Amino acid sequence: MTYDQMYPNASPMEYKMKLLLGMRGFKTHDIHFRGDLNKKKRYLRCAYWEHIDKGSISYVSEHTGKKFEEEAIYDDDCGWKFSYHIL
Known part of the structure; x- marks a missing residue:
């Protein structure tokens, strides 16, 4: 199961954010929203x-x-973990 299947975009704005990050070189299937x-x-x-x-x-x-x-957030097993809250 992919991130897209587990965490589908909740709005057209999230789809646009994913597209823009894809244009910056990120793999769109790795971008998800929670x-x-x-x-x-x-x-x-x-x-x-x-x-x-x-x-x-x-x-x-x-x-x-x-x-x-x-x-x-620093995790002893994984190191630094990052998320980006949408304001």
């Missing part, structure tokens, strides 16, 4: 918590009008 049940917010992830460079986040922000807040 919901934060506690805060009822959506966030963007790349593959298994991979980092997305600031230039790519700025590119998506510029073309969608959405702002992002990077969240980094």
